[in-house]
Amino acid sequence: MFDQNQLPFDMVQLLDENGNGDEEALQQFSDEFLVTLYKWMRKARVIDERLLKMQRQGRIGTYAPFSGQEAAQIGSVLALEKEDWIFPSYREIAACLAHGLPLTQIFHYVRGHVLGGRTPEHLNIFPIQIIIGAQTLHATGCAWAAKLKGEKQVSVCYFGDGATSEGDFHEAMNFASVYQVPVIFFCQNNQYAISVPVHKQTASWTIAQKAIAYGMKGVLVDGNDALAVYKTMKEAVDSARNGEGPMLIEALTYRLGPHTTSDDPTKYRSAEEAEQWRRKKDPLHRLRVLLEKRGLWTEEKEEAWVAQANDEITAAYEEAVAAETGSIVDVFDYVYGKPSKLLQEQQQEAARRKQGKEVK
Amino acid sequence: MAEKTMIQAINEAMRQEMERDERVIVLGEDVGKNGGVFRATDGLLEQFGDRRVFDTPLAESGIIGTSIGLAVNGFRPIAEIQFLGFVYQAMDQLAAQAARLRFRSAGRFTCPLVVRSPYGGGVRTPELHSDALEALFTHSPGLKIVMPSNAYDAKGLLISAIRDEDPVLFLEPMKLYRALRMEVPDEPYEIPLGKARVVKEGEDVTIISWGAAVPLVAKLAVEMKSKGIDAEVIDLRCLQPLDIDTIVESVEKTGRVMIVHEAVKTNGFGAEIAALISERALFTLSAPIVRVTGYDTPYPVPSVEDDWLPNAARIFEGVQMLMRY
Numbered sequence: 001m002f003d004q005n006q007l008p009f010d011m012v013q014l015l016d017e018n019g020n021g022d023e024e025a026l027q028q029f030s031d032e033f034l035v036t037l038y039k040w041m042r043k044a045r046v047i048d049e050r051l052l053k054m055q056r057q058g059r060i061g062t063y064a065p066f067s068g069q070e071a072a073q074i075g076s077v078l079a080l081e082k083e084d085w086i087f088p089s090y091r092e093i094a095a096c097l098a099h100g101l102p103l104t105q106i107f108h109y110v111r112g113h114v115l116g117g118r119t120p121e122h123l124n125i126f127p128i129q130i131i132i133g134a135q136t137l138h139a140t141g142c143a144w145a146a147k148l149k150g151e152k153q154v155s156v157c158y159f160g161d162g163a164t165s166e167g168d169f170h171e172a173m174n175f176a177s178v179y180q181v182p183v184i185f186f187c188q189n190n191q192y193a194i195s196v197p198v199h200k201q202t203a204s205w206t207i208a209q210k211a212i213a214y215g216m217k218g219v220l221v222d223g224n225d226a227l228a229v230y231k232t233m234k235e236a237v238d239s240a241r242n243g244e245g246p247m248l249i250e251a252l253t254y255r256l257g258p259h260t261t262s263d264d265p266t267k268y269r270s271a272e273e274a275e276q277w278r279r280k281k282d283p284l285h286r287l288r289v290l291l292e293k294r295g296l297w298t299e300e301k302e303e304a305w306v307a308q309a310n311d312e313i314t315a316a317y318e319e320a321v322a323a324e325t326g327s328i329v330d331v332f333d334y335v336y337g338k339p340s341k342l343l344q345e346q347q348q349e350a351a352r353r354k355q356g357k358e359v360k
Numbered sequence: 361m362a363e364k365t366m367i368q369a370i371n372e373a374m375r376q377e378m379e380r381d382e383r384v385i386v387l388g389e390d391v392g393k394n395g396g397v398f399r400a401t402d403g404l405l406e407q408f409g410d411r412r413v414f415d416t417p418l419a420e421s422g423i424i425g426t427s428i429g430l431a432v433n434g435f436r437p438i439a440e441i442q443f444l445g446f447v448y449q450a451m452d453q454l455a456a457q458a459a460r461l462r463f464r465s466a467g468r469f470t471c472p473l474v475v476r477s478p479y480g481g482g483v484r485t486p487e488l489h490s491d492a493l494e495a496l497f498t499h500s501p502g503l504k505i506v507m508p509s510n511a512y513d514a515k516g517l518l519i520s521a522i523r524d525e526d527p528v529l530f531l532e533p534m535k536l537y538r539a540l541r542m543e544v545p546d547e548p549y550e551i552p553l554g555k556a557r558v559v560k561e562g563e564d565v566t567i568i569s570w571g572a573a574v575p576l577v578a579k580l581a582v583e584m585k586s587k588g589i590d591a592e593v594i595d596l597r598c599l600q601p602l603d604i605d606t607i608v609e610s611v612e613k614t615g616r617v618m619i620v621h622e623a624v625k626t627n628g629f630g631a632e633i634a635a636l637i638s639e640r641a642l643f644t645l646s647a648p649i650v651r652v653t654g655y656d657t658p659y660p661v662p663s664v665e666d667d668w669l670p671n672a673a674r675i676f677e678g679v680q681m682l683m684r685y
Contacts, residue, residue: 085433118466126432127464134457137422141429148385148411149434168453171422178417334463335501337470337525340554340601342636 019289071283075229107320114326133166162193223251388440444479445488459502480572509574516551533572554601647685
């Protein structure tokens with residue numbers, strides 16, 4: 001009988017649950033980098049909690065929280081250069097922000113602004129993907145284009161454990177490896193695809209091992225250890241940039257909240273389980289312990305960082321609310337480069353209604 | 361100018377666009393060494409090399425999905441789906457991803473992609489090779505749908521499709537690939553997308569058709585003339601964008617309408633045309649609109665496909681019914 005032990009995957013970890021690690025390995029990270037990393041993660045947590053609250057207050061629409069996954073997202077995206085591409089799903093708001101997406105744009109998106117999906121011209125961030133795994137192929141095609149043009153951009157595709165069951169994921173891995181394109185498949189295995197646990201999603205012991213069948217390197221990393229994620233991602237990015245082909249990274253993590261604001265996680269997982277991850281494995285906790293040891297963290301600093309994050313969120317939210325939300329008339333402009341006659345007629349009808357005029 | 365088949369015209373269009381614009385690349389199953397199962401891409405690999413022409417892994421969703429990424433990052437891919445019946449495997453990437461990219465990104469990203477695919481019956485293919493599935497895609501805003509019916513149109517429309525900024529589904533009637541030869545200019549030329557062609561002018565009845573059915577309809581219209589019925593034949597060439605003006609103008613002249621298409625009847629694109637005519641020209645009609653189409657079954661086995669497809673007998677019967685009013 002096949003024994004999966006024949007496919008050993010050690011988990012990369014630099015910082016354990018208590019914030020301890022091999023001192024020598026930790027020396028490679030400067031104080032400045034550690035503070036930047038922690039501040040981003042802290043800010044991301046505050047944003048997530050605020051957005052969740054705003055959804056409950058009816059100020060934004062359906063929202064997919066990411067608390068618990070800050071190390072996986074920030075740790076990975078900080079290893080990229082600004083010109084690198086990211087292809088996010090709906091749970092990668094932290095990664096998008098750290099790659100440069102303005103917070104106001106996030107508010108436009110979650111408030112349903114007509115232009116909410118438009119990322120700024122200078123940023124290589126693809127629109128947030130809703131269809132599970134569809135973006136794996138887009139990232140592969142984009143990386144393929146970079147390779148054909150001789151450009152050095154790397155494309156990073158974010159997805160969850162559920163996406164690894166989709167055909168597109170497998171087709172993307174296959175294409176990427178056949179053409180040796182600079183794409184990194186970054187799976188945040190947060191243990192649940194809505195309510196279905198990962199052991200019911202796949203019978204393989206790890207997701208990382210799926211890389212073997214496609215002829216590429218797979219790495220399993222502790223996704224709540226921001227330093228291990230950063231190091232793993234940096235190596236993957238450097239290798240892809242050097243023309244060494246794609247890589248699959250599985251970041252083992254946990255979503256502390258619901259899948260979206262529409263489901264209740266107590267129906268499909270125990271409170272003890274979530275509490276254990278919150279108490280013992282929280283990515284912010286372990287990095288904070290390290291910062292404290294290095295004399296980089298105090299209660300006051302933490303309060304100041306949180307206050308600063310809150311101020312930024314308030315300012316971005318107010319800016320978003322003050323902006324014109326766009327109208328039904330605008331949506332017709334983004335279907336084709338030039339609308340057809342029939343589409344123009346519908347746009348004119350919508351415009352007349354909007355102006356309160358009687359429609360013939 | 362030389363006489364060419366449709367497949368030669370299609371091949372020439374791709375070759376000339378690849379010569380003109382180095383962003384144009386070709387990818388799909390068997391499009392390289394083999395030159396495509398119908399030879400549409402014959403010689404392209406030899407001329408442009410393996411950095412412009414790609415024999416991809418056998419994966420329809422992969423072909424369209426990676427083409428989207430290629431298009432976003434500077435290329436103009438021409439992707440082939442070997443037979444249209446295989447497009448279901450790429451349905452999300454085509455109908456939900458390529459079609460909606462401009463909309464989802466509010467204009468930040470566009471997808472200048474052409475998906476070519478042979479379709480159409482009467483050639484005794486195995487199951488899921490002949491199906492006419494164009495109506496599925498007319499329900500996906502953001503896609504353009506082009507269906508040539510002759511070699512001249514195929515070249516000009518394909519060149520326009522390749523130069524277009526939006527994703528275009530280019531459906532090639534496989535029965536017509538080598539059925540006829542006609543004069544096709546050697547130099548590149550464009551036929552604008554969304555402009556129908558009046559194949560034959562007439563006074564008594566308007567017959568609207570597209571793609572594989574057009575040559576049959578045109579031939580029958582000549583026979584009708586000898587029997588005293590003067591039919592106007594319109595080849596739509598594009599379903600999206602649709603040339604509604606040419607349709608309405610003709611209907612207002614003749615007052616009688618027949619729509620002929622190979623796809624199944626229910627929710628076929630003929631139903632949309634009938635609805636548009638009823639919205640815009642109902643009171644010029646002298647008779648109910650008649651549709652002659654494939655029946656509402658899956659595309660049948662070869663022994664019965666000639667009876668299933670719109671054929672001369674069914675079209676004549678439909679015209680006689682129209683003329684009785």
